[in-house]
Amino acid sequence: MVSMTYRDALRRAIDEAMAEDDDIVVIGEEVGRYGGAYGVTKDLIKTYGPERMIDTPISEPGIVGVAVGAAMTGLRPIAELMYIDFLGMSMDQLANQAAKIRYMFGGQIGVPMVLRTQGGTGRSAGAQHSQSLEGWIMHTPGLRLAMPATVADAYHLLRHSLTLPDPVVFIEHKALYAQKEEVDLDAPALPWGKAAIRRRGDDLVIVTYSRQLRFAMEAAGQLAERGVEATVIDLRTLNPLDFDTIRMEVERIGKAMVVCEGVLTAGVAAELASRITEECFDFLEQPVARVAGEDVPIAVSPALEAASVPGVDLIRDVGERLVRW
Amino acid sequence: MSLKHTADSGATTPMGGSGQAPKDHNSALPDLYRTMRRIRSFEERVGELFVRGESAGSMLHLSIGEEAAAAGICAVMKLQDTFTTHHRGHGIFLARGAEPRRMMAEIAGKMDGYCHGKGGSMHIADMQLGHLGANAIVGGGIPAVVGAGLSAKRKKRDSVSVAFFGDGAMQQGILYESMNMAALWDLPVVFVCINNQYGMGTRIDQATRATNLHERALAFGLNGHSVDGLDVEEVRNRARSIVDEARGGRPGFLAVSCYRFYGHARMDKSPYRSEEEEIEGRKKDPVKFARDRLISEKLAGENALGTLDGEIGKEMDDAIDFAVSAQAPSLGSMFRDVYAEGEPEPEPLKIRLDRVLARN
Ligand SMILES: Cc1ncc(C[n+]2csc(CCOP(=O)(O)OP(=O)(O)O)c2C)c(N)n1
Numbered sequence: 001m002v003s004m005t006y007r008d009a010l011r012r013a014i015d016e017a018m019a020e021d022d023d024i025v026v027i028g029e030e031v032g033r034y035g036g037a038y039g040v041t042k043d044l045i046k047t048y049g050p051e052r053m054i055d056t057p058i059s060e061p062g063i064v065g066v067a068v069g070a071a072m073t074g075l076r077p078i079a080e081l082m083y084i085d086f087l088g089m090s091m092d093q094l095a096n097q098a099a100k101i102r103y104m105f106g107g108q109i110g111v112p113m114v115l116r117t118q119g120g121t122g123r124s125a126g127a128q129h130s131q132s133l134e135g136w137i138m139h140t141p142g143l144r145l146a147m148p149a150t151v152a153d154a155y156h157l158l159r160h161s162l163t164l165p166d167p168v169v170f171i172e173h174k175a176l177y178a179q180k181e182e183v184d185l186d187a188p189a190l191p192w193g194k195a196a197i198r199r200r201g202d203d204l205v206i207v208t209y210s211r212q213l214r215f216a217m218e219a220a221g222q223l224a225e226r227g228v229e230a231t232v233i234d235l236r237t238l239n240p241l242d243f244d245t246i247r248m249e250v251e252r253i254g255k256a257m258v259v260c261e262g263v264l265t266a267g268v269a270a271e272l273a274s275r276i277t278e279e280c281f282d283f284l285e286q287p288v289a290r291v292a293g294e295d296v297p298i299a300v301s302p303a304l305e306a307a308s309v310p311g312v313d314l315i316r317d318v319g320e321r322l323v324r325w
Numbered sequence: 326m327s328l329k330h331t332a333d334s335g336a337t338t339p340m341g342g343s344g345q346a347p348k349d350h351n352s353a354l355p356d357l358y359r360t361m362r363r364i365r366s367f368e369e370r371v372g373e374l375f376v377r378g379e380s381a382g383s384m385l386h387l388s389i390g391e392e393a394a395a396a397g398i399c400a401v402m403k404l405q406d407t408f409t410t411h412h413r414g415h416g417i418f419l420a421r422g423a424e425p426r427r428m429m430a431e432i433a434g435k436m437d438g439y440c441h442g443k444g445g446s447m448h449i450a451d452m453q454l455g456h457l458g459a460n461a462i463v464g465g466g467i468p469a470v471v472g473a474g475l476s477a478k479r480k481k482r483d484s485v486s487v488a489f490f491g492d493g494a495m496q497q498g499i500l501y502e503s504m505n506m507a508a509l510w511d512l513p514v515v516f517v518c519i520n521n522q523y524g525m526g527t528r529i530d531q532a533t534r535a536t537n538l539h540e541r542a543l544a545f546g547l548n549g550h551s552v553d554g555l556d557v558e559e560v561r562n563r564a565r566s567i568v569d570e571a572r573g574g575r576p577g578f579l580a581v582s583c584y585r586f587y588g589h590a591r592m593d594k595s596p597y598r599s600e601e602e603e604i605e606g607r608k609k610d611p612v613k614f615a616r617d618r619l620i621s622e623k624l625a626g627e628n629a630l631g632t633l634d635g636e637i638g639k640e641m642d643d644a645i646d647f648a649v650s651a652q653a654p655s656l657g658s659m660f661r662d663v664y665a666e667g668e669p670e671p672e673p674l675k676i677r678l679d680r681v682l683a684r685n
């Protein structure tokens with residue numbers, strides 16, 4: 001066991017993958033000399049040089065588009081978008097090109113690239129630097145989507161992403177980079193596409209991912225003090241989505257809530273809740289509760305920012321009401 | 326005289342695949358004429374396919390009038406080179422060695438097409454021929470050649486990647502990001518703008534004040550030129566130095582000026598331009614120009630050319646027949662190739678609904 005941050009786990013995954021696979025190149029703004037806006041790729045340029053740690057101009061559509069072409073011609077690029085909010089600029093290259101190339105071209109070729117980016121609130125970064133846009137990705141067939149919540153998953157999911165034949169969007173949470181955990185990265189990990197049950201209880205299922213897992217776990221601890229035992233599912237990847245694990249737990253327990261940081265309407269929580277309702281209807285004792293971001297842009301005020309996304313208190317209170325209905 | 330394709334070296338295909346390799350094009354005028362004639366005839370048959378109601382939709386963009394750009398530039402590309410095209414890319418793909426039958430079948434949305442009927446005219450691609458894809462997003466295919474150039478450089482493949490696009494894409498930001506990176510990194514990349522004077526109904530001078538298009542490339546440090554697209558030999562000569570220099574790590578840009586003979590797509594009757602203008606524009610016919618020169622320079626006789634034109638016509642008629650009689654893709658193929666082979670396919674809606682509604 002070693003003590004390691006989420007940032008270092010990501011860095012280690014990139015480092016090891018690049019050492020093993022000569023075709024991996026990192027393409028993005030400030031990834032080389034600067035070491036990454038959040039320090040994830042720090043010093044990798046010393047090992048791999050500017051040829052593989054490719055600093056680009058400020059050209060987000062270009063970064064993603066170049067990675068698409070490189071992936072089609074034999075490289076395995078890790079493209080980096082400094083903030084997921086810049087997806088607005090790159091969305092054509094991601095959603096119209098990367099996601100559809102295999103299908104449009106009748107299966108001739110895939111686009112084995114990983115788009116690393118980070119999102120979420122927690123730094124008063126304002127409306128254009130704090131969003132949770134995973135719903136945009138999940139809404140696009142052809143894209144895999146990983147959202148690690150733990151240090152070990154930051155490592156394992158990124159390593160795994162770098163072996164896949166299809167494009168992966170890998171969304172880190174900006175408030176998790178400094179999170180430190182004791183990990184043994186050599187211990188076997190759950191397979192790609194499998195959700196983790198982070199806590200087991202018999203009264204309530206909480207389905208979540210990324211930073212909201214931390215809030216959900218804390219809320220579950222508080223619920224336990226009040227005699228409510230929650231199962232907490234960490235999805236780890238949203239595409240593939242491990243619905244079997246959700247189903248098993250919901251059918252066993254009958255009460256469920258989904259917790260996401262992205263905005264409520266037409267978002268990931270909406271998809272999960274409707275899916276649970278459709279698939280597990282006979283087992284549900286209560287409506288599935290969606291706990292998600294408010295339908296507002298993220299304000300820079302720390303007070304407004306924190307209030308606009310779910311937190312421990314809200315998750316705990318909703319959980320308690322669901323159980324004591 | 327022989328107007329047949331001659332050379333076909335045993336070089337590997339762009340992706341190192343084992344399929345049919347593109348022909349190495351002989352770039353002498355008789356061959357350039359043959360390529361252009363095949364494009365013209367093919368495009369005419371695409372129009373026919375549409376009129377007969379056998380095409381997949383009407384979003385079919387003919388490159389009639391633009392043949393010299395496709396033939397002249399493709400003639401100086403090599404087997405291992407890659408390219409992307411815009412939505413008006415039939416001619417370019419043909420000039421790179423595509424089979425008319427499989428192209429026509431794709432345009433008809435059939436299983437035997439290059440993309441099994443999933444791509445169509447605007448998304449046709451073939452990795453064996455280095456075609457990284459046509460695109461229905463104006464400018465959408467441009468950055469991929471920068472990525473391909475990066476791959477070529479890193480893997481020391483002696484391969485140039487060429488982006489073909491229209492004048493409309495000159496006003497898209499992605500082009501400037503791409504040219505900037507290609508120049509910054511000294512990549513074997515060429516940007517080719519086929520300036521047919523129009524983006525749908527918008528004439529180039531209604532879209533920009535800066536109509537000397539190559540000047541923009543110069544501003545980014547590229548080897549930028551413009552050439553008139555009437556004389557295919559002139560295009561070929563210009564393209565040769567640009568592509569050769571790109572192979573050596575100096576990215577280039579070439580604007581080829583021509584006239585879009587017909588409407589934007591099949592439904593467009595061009596009400597935004599006058600008949601006089603069209604008559605004048607169609608005088609700039611690269612196929613006729615090359616044919617006249619073959620005769621005047623005694624490179625070919627009227628009879629031989631007539632025979633050739635007839636043969637090509639038959640080849641393209643055969644492509645139509647092939648496309649019309651080809652099978653539609655099976656409905657089950659809808660769920661294939663969203664992800665890599667072996668990955669679970671998306672669950673069909675009907676199966677899911679049956680499962681959900683059968684709970685009692
Ligand atoms: C991003 C984008 N915007 C608009 C369109 C609609 N559109 C299709 S073709 C076209 C004109 C393109 O003109 P040009 O690039 O000159 O190519 P041409 O059709 O003349 O070959 C437009 C506006 C599109 N397909 N993609």
Ligand SMILES: [Mg+2]
Binds near residue numbers: 493519520522523
């Ligand atoms: Mg045009």
